[in-house]
Amino acid sequence: MERGEEKMSHVVETAELAKQDATYLQALTELLFQLGDDDLLIAFRGSEWLGLAPHVEEDVAYSSITQNTMGHAVMYYNLLEELGIGKADILAHDRKPQERRNGIYIEKRNGEGNYLDEPYYDWALAVVRNYFYETFKKIKLEAVANSSYKPLANVARKVLMEHPYHLAHWKLWIKQLSNSTEEAKKRIQDRVKEAWEEFEDVLELGKHANDIRSFGLVSIGEEEMKDRWLDEVKSVLADVPEGSLGKKYGNGRNGEHTQDLEQAIQTLAEVYNSDKTAAW
């Protein structure tokens, strides 16, 4: 647990106290945007799947997970609002791509087509992405559950109560599909290989990683998170690609993103943008 580093942090009980140290505030803000933006984007991609899942039971389950996950994003944006960064709705709907901190793999389109028209979505991508993400989310949440920022630690503990069901759901899917028909195995393997080239930034803490760690905002660093993630994934999947993880399209933690994020923001903010002054 890298216990030696714990002494560098002290507990910060409120937003007012967090705001008194500019460096602390900046590191905390970065971390909250990572948490909030990851959940917002994966929930957005989940909401595009609604009504298109492999069977009705899955539609019910997946939309329930998606709804919870959107709820988690809301909690992080609310923490940012308390810190004076901006209104939660504005943070979710009205930030430019370069201001967003989600991992790039999270913003990836569900497949070809649009959710309204000819959506050739790929269930193998949904399963691999959600399994990889939820596995990572557990590790990050556990690291945040002892955060020096008390309000964040409280939120993380709440989220951790719902999270085991989400992870169990996707773990079951990836195990089942990896042990079934040749076609299913191949589809999953192809998506795993693809994820291997793109997932690395999800596991990172971005430019302010050192401050995030040294202020005790997380209880383990990004290297430890990466190791734990790899251990867990390797214990579930028989074959993982041999090479190391990559960031094929850049580092989302630093505000680098793809066209896919622009499409996502445009859609999720379409009504919001139609009249920004309106109360909806």
Added chain:
Amino acid sequence: MYNYVEDGDSKTTAYVEHDKAKYDAFMARIEAGEKIEADDWMPEDYRMALIKLISMHGISEIMGALPEKEWVPKAPTLRRKLGIMAKVQDEMGHGQLLLRVAEDLMKPYGKTRENLMEDLLNGDLKFHNVFHMPTKTWADAGMVGWLVDGAAIISQTNMLDASYGPYQRALQRICQEEVFHAQHGESIIMALAEGNEYQRDILQESLNRWWPSLLMFFGPASAETTGSSKQDIMIKYKIRKSTNEELRQAFLTKYMPRVFSLGLTVPDETIRYDEEEEKWIYKQPNWDEFKQIIRNNGPRSKERLRLREIAYENNRWVRQALATEPVSV
């Protein structure tokens, strides 16, 4: 959300009197208010009417998720995003619940859920008229919750004491959830009604567009309108209580005052409540158009079915992977 509607093509299955004693005992049970269970003996036309009713109800819940789903990713605030996600998830849940009830009834015919999906895609299984309509603005997301689900509550409450136990129990839960949906819709509508000019405009435009569909929601008043009606058999077997027209009247009585109190109008200048006749007088919607809509010739019928078809085709490999034995789908 749902109501039983006629497509005008269906033939009423004639009751074949195999066993008069069984039939009399069955009728005595439902007359006494007892519930019929999946394994109980039931007349063929009762079973057929239930299969048709419940499979259409179930599939309409699932198809009904599609128009609303168009607005789920786009909901304008975080709170609205959470609300509409929860709402549409409920509707899928209703679909699941009802398909299971229908599956039990279909068992003697060797039919499964796969057959229902295929019937939907080849046009044999109809889905409710409202879900063939386009959604154009965020106001439609509110309108579906407020008035479409409001209409559904009225038609489903009418069956809360239905003689078939599994359906009757599913409806208890569905109706409870629909009340939340109507409140969710009403909340969206209130925000628009109290909003700026643009918001009030999209609200009124939405109501104008949905009005004929809302009147059609309860189905034609009598068989003469569209060529056939199952109302009679449904009432005889105590599946439902009121007629289509009685339900439509109840809807108007409940919602017209609310519509007017929000400063909204409906596209029917003649609509009024006649105190002497004690009923609403209104302009009939175009029932020929209704027939076209439920025959999958509505404005968005093809597109919505296409979405289901793509999902069905795209996920074929998943169904095969999940099947314990190789399946030929």
